[in-house]
Amino acid sequence: MHTELHSRGALFDDEPPGLASRLVGLRPYQLGATPYEHPAEPPFVVFAGGRGQGKTTVLRALRDAYRGHTPIALIDGEERQFTAPPPERPAESWSPVGQALTTAAEQLAEPVKGAGRIGFPRLSAGLLAVAAAGWTEREVPRIRREAERILLLNETDSWLSGFAGRWMGKVISRLVASMSGTGPVVEPIIEATLEVFTEGVSPAHRRLRGAATWYRDYPGAGDSPKMALVLLSRHFRAGGDFRRHAERHLVRALLADLEDAYAGVVQRSHRRGRPVLLIDNVQEPAGLGLLEPVLRDRADGIRDQAVFFAALRGYAHPALRNAGRLALPEAARETGWRPGTSPSSRALLLSLPPLTPDGTPRVDEGRPR
Structure with missing residues (x-):
């Protein structure tokens, strides 16, 4: 399933439940419940990588998978409305x-x-x-x-x-x-x-x-x-x-x-499930202005149950210096994520597998094909 997303099964698979199912509590495109992997506090998930690795496509696919089933929002920090x-x-x-x-x-x-x-x-x-x-x-x-x-x-x-x-x-x-x-x-x-x-x-x-x-x-x-x-x-x-x-x-x-x-x-x-916030280009002011307060509050014991998936251009950022780090396939069954005491440790940085030359995602009206 979701083979069009090029080795993103660790995120979207139904059986065993992929990372999205385990964090949101719902299987993609349906109302089937899934036990939470992190019931007390979900990690703030950040997809890392360079241009052209399909990060935006993944966020759009997540929006399409859960729209109408649980509250969900997608913003892009590079959009004009967030820059001036x-x-x-x-x-x-x-x-x-x-x-x-x-x-x-x-x-x-x-x-x-x-x-x-x-x-x-x-x-x-x-x-x-x-x-x-x-x-x-x-x-x-x-x-x-x-x-x-x-x-x-x-x-x-x-x-x-x-x-x-x-x-x-x-x-x-x-x-x-x-x-x-x-x-x-x-x-x-x-x-x-x-x-x-x-x-x-x-x-x-x-x-x-x-x-x-x-x-x-x-x-x-x-x-x-x-x-x-x-x-x-x-x-x-x-x-x-x-x-x-x-x-x-x-x-x-x-x-x-x-x-x-x-x-x-x-x-x-x-x-059912948890609300989901998707942030593309989280390295921009609009994205960092959401990421950093959430991480600080969670580190201070102010809990929330929202699930965040973000896309970062690059593989590192000062706001994520102590984040957990995995390649996406390593999160297929369990992340093993445990937060530390610092705000940035409340995040989980996932590197996406590289796309093959014939595996470039095509997007038509926001939907991966």
């Missing part, structure tokens, strides 16, 4: 990591067989605070467009139907009513967001309140969700290490929202 902000977006309120998180969440939110859409209230609250740092009272049309994209990350099939539109209207109305000059609008936006989060008594609103209070532990916030989001926005705008600190919390927010989607007996019974 759109013309109307100030650079201080945009980053490759923020764009990657938004794009990944939009894909992960899509419904799968037996389960509806996933909402990302923690992530959207943080992204809204970051975006607000680049807004002024003269830009209401742009504010509306950017806010709508972020707020739609909260929408699910049932309990949030129509909620994003109502929420956006309240946020914009509160913003316009609060502005009295050309100063920053971060605090009015955050106040409006928290106000909507705390309205209502339904289970949906309880989840939204939980999303707001989740930020209370942000360093320096003093247990205040509002101060936490204000600080997050300031740190992001400051750039450098401050921005990386804020981005780490945004990555953590996405993974916490994913964890919520699997919390409880009922939700786990509807969602």
Whole structure:
């Protein structure tokens, strides 16, 4: 099976289960369950190699194999959308990591067989605070467009139907009513967001309140969700290490929202396997901005159950200096991977077998042939 992927059976085989089955918990292209090889913490898998070795084809094949069966997203760090902000977006309120998180969440939110859409209230609250740092009272049309994209990350099939539109209207109305000059609008936006989060008594609103209070532990916030989001926005705008600190919390927010989607007996019974994030060209800023926070948090004991497969151009990177290393065929039955204490040890670097002259993958509309 999958012979068109040129000796990639160690990843895709059904019997014995290949690496993808053992990490995701589902066999490719089907809902057949597979026991986890690493039930407590999966390795962050990175396919290494030079150009033309089929790394992109492998990631696309993984997306096709699990799309519709478990939440999955594919981003490419070299895409234009991750290399520079759109013309109307100030650079201080945009980053490759923020764009990657938004794009990944939009894909992960899509419904799968037996389960509806996933909402990302923690992530959207943080992204809204970051975006607000680049807004002024003269830009209401742009504010509306950017806010709508972020707020739609909260929408699910049932309990949030129509909620994003109502929420956006309240946020914009509160913003316009609060502005009295050309100063920053971060605090009015955050106040409006928290106000909507705390309205209502339904289970949906309880989840939204939980999303707001989740930020209370942000360093320096003093247990205040509002101060936490204000600080997050300031740190992001400051750039450098401050921005990386804020981005780490945004990555953590996405993974916490994913964890919520699997919390409880009922939700786990509807969602089989683990969610999957695929990152092509992980050596680019958008990729490293996801890889490094995940590895650091896992090393610090902040666990998540997401499965990451990434493609690295080359065979080494400073962020992966202590990663486990195997040739892909060696992972056919078991990886033997055990993490150490350093962040980079939470990764597993797999070198792909070289392609033969007649074994170059052909891709048609994103599907390997």
